[in-house]
Amino acid sequence: MPVQYYIYLALALFSIGIIGVLTRRNAIIVFMCVELMLNAVNLLLVAFSKVHYGAAYLTNKTTDAGIDGQLFVFFIMVVAAAEVSVGLAIIVMLFRNTRSVDINFLNRLKN
Amino acid sequence: MNAIIISALMGVLLMFTSIATKNKQVINNIALVALLFLLICNIADTYNWWSIKVDTKNMFVFTKFGYFFNSIAIATTLVFVALSGNDIIKIGNYAAEYFVLIFFVLCGIAILSSFNNLLMMFLGIEIMSIPLYILTGADKKNLKSNEAALKYFLMGSFSTGILLMGIALLYGTNGSFDIQQVMPSQELIKHAPLLEVIGLVLIFSAMLFKISAAPFHFWAPDVYDGSPSVFSSFMMTIVKAAGFIALINLFFYKAESLAHLWRILLFVVIITTLVIGNITAVFQQSVKRMMAYSSIAQAGFMLFALYATNDTAKEGILFYAAAYSLATIGIFAVLARMDDYTLEGYNGLAKTQPMLAFVNAVCLLSLAGIPLTAGFFAKYYMLAAVIKTGSTIGIVLTIIGVLFAAVSAYYYFRVIQAMYFKEGNSKVDNVTPSFKYALLVLAVLVIFFGISPDTLISWFYF
Numbered sequence: 001m002p003v004q005y006y007i008y009l010a011l012a013l014f015s016i017g018i019i020g021v022l023t024r025r026n027a028i029i030v031f032m033c034v035e036l037m038l039n040a041v042n043l044l045l046v047a048f049s050k051v052h053y054g055a056a057y058l059t060n061k062t063t064d065a066g067i068d069g070q071l072f073v074f075f076i077m078v079v080a081a082a083e084v085s086v087g088l089a090i091i092v093m094l095f096r097n098t099r100s101v102d103i104n105f106l107n108r109l110k111n
Numbered sequence: 112m113n114a115i116i117i118s119a120l121m122g123v124l125l126m127f128t129s130i131a132t133k134n135k136q137v138i139n140n141i142a143l144v145a146l147l148f149l150l151i152c153n154i155a156d157t158y159n160w161w162s163i164k165v166d167t168k169n170m171f172v173f174t175k176f177g178y179f180f181n182s183i184a185i186a187t188t189l190v191f192v193a194l195s196g197n198d199i200i201k202i203g204n205y206a207a208e209y210f211v212l213i214f215f216v217l218c219g220i221a222i223l224s225s226f227n228n229l230l231m232m233f234l235g236i237e238i239m240s241i242p243l244y245i246l247t248g249a250d251k252k253n254l255k256s257n258e259a260a261l262k263y264f265l266m267g268s269f270s271t272g273i274l275l276m277g278i279a280l281l282y283g284t285n286g287s288f289d290i291q292q293v294m295p296s297q298e299l300i301k302h303a304p305l306l307e308v309i310g311l312v313l314i315f316s317a318m319l320f321k322i323s324a325a326p327f328h329f330w331a332p333d334v335y336d337g338s339p340s341v342f343s344s345f346m347m348t349i350v351k352a353a354g355f356i357a358l359i360n361l362f363f364y365k366a367e368s369l370a371h372l373w374r375i376l377l378f379v380v381i382i383t384t385l386v387i388g389n390i391t392a393v394f395q396q397s398v399k400r401m402m403a404y405s406s407i408a409q410a411g412f413m414l415f416a417l418y419a420t421n422d423t424a425k426e427g428i429l430f431y432a433a434a435y436s437l438a439t440i441g442i443f444a445v446l447a448r449m450d451d452y453t454l455e456g457y458n459g460l461a462k463t464q465p466m467l468a469f470v471n472a473v474c475l476l477s478l479a480g481i482p483l484t485a486g487f488f489a490k491y492y493m494l495a496a497v498i499k500t501g502s503t504i505g506i507v508l509t510i511i512g513v514l515f516a517a518v519s520a521y522y523y524f525r526v527i528q529a530m531y532f533k534e535g536n537s538k539v540d541n542v543t544p545s546f547k548y549a550l551l552v553l554a555v556l557v558i559f560f561g562i563s564p565d566t567l568i569s570w571f572y573f
Contacts, residue, residue, distance in 0.1 A: 086241055
């Protein structure tokens with residue numbers, strides 16, 4: 001399958017994530033959209049990694065090109081997990097104090 | 112490598128300290144000693160006296176510049192903890208964790224000052240940011256702190272997503288995460304694939320998020336205003352400077368080859384940052400919020416270094432980081448103990464606490480860039496670096512920069528006016544003699560660097 005399909009899919013997921021972050025009002029859903037952005041990047045990295053491997057394989061059968069892309073994905077997953085743990089804690093803290101997870105609450109500081 | 116490993120180790124060590132002792136003052140002192148140790152280790156690393164050797168497979172490149180910035184960051188953190196340690200331990204029930212998180216932030220900063228690989232840059236930014244989300248929300252019962260934490264967290268992870276997308280696109284076109292290979296040279300940028308250009312722009316905008324430059328500044332005033340005063344001072348100074356160092360590591364050497372495109376982009380960013388930061392700061396009634404906007408304006412000045420990309424700029428950004436951090440830490444050390452953050456709250460501070468008012472005035476003058484303070488030479492180096500590039504846009508930029516420095520003098524002097532020339536009885540809580548002397552040392556440092564900036568700069572070359 002050509003790599004373009006993967007790029008389009010990843011960009012579509014990424015755009016859905018961005019639009020979600022900018023338009024949704026529920027903190028948890030905004031948070032999920034951020035995760036969607038990260039996962040779109042993961043998909044893209046794996047696809048590119050495969051492309052680079054395929055290109056290098058034509059000249060060298062024992063190449064390890066493209067491995068760093070897949071390694072990066074693991075790091076993104078780990079960091080995303082760390083972010084989730086902190087983020088959910090913050091959202092729970094907010095919920096305890098206000099009984100809501102609505103982003104509109106965030107306008108209060110402006111005054 | 113010392114700074115990276117030992118700061119993380121110290122963090123873990125401090126975490127266990129809180130099991131051993133419940134005495135907050137003891138924990139504060141241990142943190143101070145640990146910071147001093149970290150500083151010594153980093154200096155030992157700089158001059159090759161003693162260092163931990165790790166084969167990083169070319170993922171890190173340790174330069175004098177990076178080491179020196181680490182020293183500045185650790186030293187200013189030391190000053191920060193020495194001045195505001197008592198406010199840090201008052202925020203929550205358990206004191207140790209805040210110091211632990213500060214050490215982890217320093218670990219991230221050490222990575223950011225020496226990375227040579229986009230993977231390490233990403234990890235550095237995350238190691239720096241995630242503890243900050245927690246520190247922002249440290250005041251758990253305070254709604255403003257909650258709100259700031261959520262906002263900072265959502266905006267921060269959003270910008271992380273954008274940064275990662277940029278990295279992925281660069282990887283797609285280059286097949287490597289190595290900075291030397293990824294950053295395009297001049298021939299490449301003319302025929303660079305669209306994906307690569309988009310990737311560079313995405314990474315650049317994500318970094319602008321982190322240093323709170325316009326048009327990605329909108330989270331900054333709310334977050335700096337909402338988080339506990341001690342931590343907003345930490346975030347505004349050391350962390351922001353680290354963002355600049357990361358940008359310089361990333362773009363500095365290749366910027367020359369991208370010059371025309373790069374400089375026009377930066378020109379727009381600098382002008383909008385200066386306009387938004389300075390003009391909005393004029394209308395603020397709360398000093399804390401005014402400082403938040405002023406930090407955006409100062410970020411605009413620090414961006415001059417990126418515009419110029421020469422050796423003067425490199426010296427200048429280090430000096431600016433030190434001067435700006437010291438001054439802001441001084442102002443916030445006083446602000447954190449004030450009853451009232453608004454301008455009225457500062458009325459008559461010179462009568463009730465002459466020493467605090469004096470130090471505050473010195474720091475504010477430094478931020479405004481008045482001669483005989485460190486801030487003057489910081490701004491001077493920035494403008495000199497831009498003039499050295501010799502382009503017409505550079506001259507225009509310098510003139511605009513000077514004009515906005517004049518605007519900034521207005522809102523800094525308003526605080527000085529409130530302290531010295533207005534009647535009122537402003538209250539400052541628990542001012543101990545040691546706090547006063549520490550503040551005085553800070554003021555002396557600010558003035559000393561203003562009289563002989565060479566003492567700091569020349570370290571860079573030894």
